[in-house]
Amino acid sequence: MGFTSALVVEEIDGTFWKVREPLGYAGADEHFEVPVGFRTDFASVPRPVVWLIPRYGVYTRAAILHDYLLRSDQVSTVDADGLFRRALRECEVSLLRRWMMWTAVRFGSRLRGASAAALAVWTAVAVLSILFLLIPTVVVTVFLMLFWVIELLAWPLDRSRAHDRRKQVPRPEMRS
Template sequence: MPFVGGALVVEELDGKFWKLAESVVYQGETQEFTVPAGFRTDFASVPRALVWLIPRYGAYTRAAILHDYLLHSDEVSTADADGIFRRALREFGVTKPRRWMMWAAVRVANRLAGATLGDIGRFLLVAVPSVVFLAVPVVVVTVALCIFWLVELLFWAVARVSRRTAAPPPKPQLKTA
């Protein structure tokens, strides 16, 4: 394994963010990257409508933490951070379709920064079929989340009239910040 050391040790900060209790070391082909203890991460930043396909944590958790760190440090370019992320996903045995979808997602999130013509071609080769594959389930999940929020709002309104609650339900969280 390219990651050196034992188990991943994190501490929960709140419902979304975690802090590394121990450093994480990734041994690349020519470079070694150390994510220091105390680094704050949200693991994989996955829009809520897609967590059924790619949860925020899993076999790729260390790769996601490394990617977050590389984006926040000046050790490598954004394009290189995205490439290292894809390589780490492969090294952890993440399946090729999921690995390439995750890579395409981070490339879009980073606005294809530093992309070469080959990167754009690979991106389109992955992104277009992924969008076609994911369109229907994403719409269904998004509509279901909105309907659930409306039902919560209705129950809140009834409770509010009967003076049993003061705060409205939170708005639906369809993406991560």
């Protein structure tokens, strides 16, 4: 069980990538294959928490598989989320990080199809995660907003200097 091929991707732009070679995953009973050309953003992580869980890492293949399973409708959302958690374990993602990631994807799927036991586990992990992440997330968010304001204020200055530099470039001359 686990991934049966290496991940080969090509950058599309600053956010998205496409799969260049099929990415195979052998589950307990089924084999899944992310096809060539599948578009992904790797792990969809809110910007204020990328300090803890970056968009890519040892869990990248699991994130791509999860995205593919959700878009392909080959399995239910609950099963896609469960396969995601299993793939995270097989990629040797730490226990706490994989449960936090699973909690986030279950929240993203609005807990559809959750049993009472799964809902209880989800609630416990979610509460502990929120308590752990609250202060650093607020601090990071405030400083991201502050940086955005500073960039906004500096933008006109940068644009005017770029315009001045263009004036200094000599024009090419055609010699006969």
